[in-house]
Amino acid sequence: MSGKVAVVTGAARGLGRAFTEALLKRGDKVCFCDVDVQQGKQTENELKKNFGDDNVQFLPCDVQKDEEFKDFFNRVIQKYNTVDIMVNNAGIMNENQWRTTIDINLTAVIHGSLLAMNHMKNKSTGGGLIVNVSSLAGVMPVSFCPAYTASKHGVIAFSRSWALQPELKRNRIRITCLCPSFADTDIIKGTDDRVHGPELARMVMKQYGLMVFPYPNDQTLYFEIVVSTLNPYYVAFDSENSHLYWTGRTLGKINRCNPNGSDPTTIVDVSIPVALTLDTHNSTQNSIALHKVTFDGKANQVVVNLTAWPIDIEIGMSVIYMLIKLKYYRYHIMSV
Numbered sequence: 001m002s003g004k005v006a007v008v009t010g011a012a013r014g015l016g017r018a019f020t021e022a023l024l025k026r027g028d029k030v031c032f033c034d035v036d037v038q039q040g041k042q043t044e045n046e047l048k049k050n051f052g053d054d055n056v057q058f059l060p061c062d063v064q065k066d067e068e069f070k071d072f073f074n075r076v077i078q079k080y081n082t083v084d085i086m087v088n089n090a091g092i093m094n095e096n097q098w099r100t101t102i103d104i105n106l107t108a109v110i111h112g113s114l115l116a117m118n119h120m121k122n123k124s125t126g127g128g129l130i131v132n133v134s135s136l137a138g139v140m141p142v143s144f145c146p147a148y149t150a151s152k153h154g155v156i157a158f159s160r161s162w163a164l165q166p167e168l169k170r171n172r173i174r175i176t177c178l179c180p181s182f183a184d185t186d187i188i189k190g191t192d193d194r195v196h197g198p199e200l201a202r203m204v205m206k207q208y209g210l211m212v213f214p215y216p217n218d219q220t221l222y223f224e225i226v227v228s229t230l231n232p233y234y235v236a237f238d239s240e241n242s243h244l245y246w247t248g249r250t251l252g253k254i255n256r257c258n259p260n261g262s263d264p265t266t267i268v269d270v271s272i273p274v275a276l277t278l279d280t281h282n283s284t285q286n287s288i289a290l291h292k293v294t295f296d297g298k299a300n301q302v303v304v305n306l307t308a309w310p311i312d313i314e315i316g317m318s319v320i321y322m323l324i325k326l327k328y329y330r331y332h333i334m335s336v
C-alpha cells in the first residue's frame, strides 16, 4: 500500500499527526488539514524536515464548513492528482457544545467519506481506503459523554451501512473504523468542564490506562491490521487475509488465528492498551458464513460466532462481566 496519496483531517497534533507520520514512514505522500493553523504549520515544518518538502503538506481547513472541506479535498487532488487513503480523524469532546460535537465528529466524517468515495470510484486506477476514526465510545455507552458517544456510534453505523453497498466493493473501496481506547493526547486534557461526572471519567480512564503514541512497534497505526482491545475478548476479523483477532486478559495482548482456529499466535504482547479497529469491508450479505470457530486463548476458551448476516458487535459491559464470570465468551461480530 505504500507510495499512495493520503489525506488526514485534524492532524496538527495527536492521533492525526501520528497517523500522518505512520503513512509518511511507509513512503506515502500526505496532505493534512486542521482548524488550528499555527499548530498545523509547525507540524508541517517538523514533518518536512524528516520526510521531505514534497511529501507532506498542511492546508488550513475547518471540516465543519462544507465548502472549505470540499475545497481542501479538491486542492489535494489538484496537487497530487489522486487520493488513495482518506483518514477522517478530526474530532472534539465537549458535552456543552453537543451540536458542534456532532457536526465535527459525525457530519464531517460523513462528508469526508462521501468526498473520498465519489473521487475513488471515478478515478481510473480505482479503489481506495477510507479510515473513519471512531472510538471505543462507538461500541459501548459512556455515561460521562453521551453526545460524543452518539457521534462515535454514528461513525460506525455510517461506515458499516456503506460497507453493505456492493457498489463499494465493486469499486474496490474499503471502509474501516478505528476505535481507539483512551490515548494520551490533548483531547483528554482539561476535560473536566466538558464531560458529565469528571470524577467518574478520571476513574474510568485510570482503570483502562492510556495508550501512548506513537505506538512502539507501529502495530496500531498499520491500518490493514484489524485488532482489538479494552476489555479482553473483543474480537475482530480482517477481510483481507481472513485472520481472526482477539485480545488476551491484559490490555495490549493481541492474538491471531486462521479462520478455522488453527495457528493461534500472539502478535502483540505489551503492557499498554491498543486500539480496536472494525473492518467493515466484508459486510456484504452474500458473503460466506463461517458459523462457529472455537479455539483456545491462553487464559480461557473463546468461542466466536460469525454469521453471514450483519449483526451488531455491541456487547454491554454487564454482559461482558457475566460472561467473564462464566469463563465462557461468545461474541457476534459483523458478517464475514
Ligand SMILES: NC(=O)C1=CN([C@@H]2O[C@H](COP(=O)(O)OP(=O)(O)OC[C@H]3O[C@@H](n4cnc5c(N)ncnc54)[C@H](O)[C@@H]3O)[C@@H](O)[C@H]2O)C=CC1
Pocket (backbone or CB within 6 Å): 009, 010, 011, 012, 013, 014, 015, 016, 033, 034, 035, 036, 061, 062, 063, 064, 089, 090, 091, 092, 104, 105, 133, 134, 135, 136, 179, 180, 181, 182, 183, 184, 185, 186, 187, 188
Ligand atoms: N485521545 C483519545 O483518547 C481518543 C481519541 N479518539 C478520536 O481520535 C481523533 C483524534 O483525537 P486526538 O488526537 O485524541 O485529539 P486532539 O485534540 O489531540 O486532536 C484533534 C485535532 O483535530 C483538530 N480539529 C478539531 N476540530 C476541527 C475542525 N473542525 N476542523 C479541522 N480540524 C479540527 C484539532 O485542532 C486537533 O488538532 C478524534 O476523532 C477523537 O474523537 C478516539 C478514541 C480515543
Ligand SMILES: CCCCC/C=C\C=C\C(=O)C/C=C\C/C=C\CCCC(=O)O
Pocket (backbone or CB within 6 Å): 093, 134, 135, 136, 137, 140, 141, 142, 143, 180, 181, 182, 187, 188, 191, 192, 195, 198, 201, 202, 204, 205, 317
Ligand atoms: C477526565 C476526563 C476524561 C475525558 C475523556 C476524554 C476523551 C475521550 C475520548 C475517547 O474517545 C474515549 C475512549 C474510550 C471511551 C470508552 C470507554 C469508556 C468505558 C466506559 C465505562 O466502562 O463505563
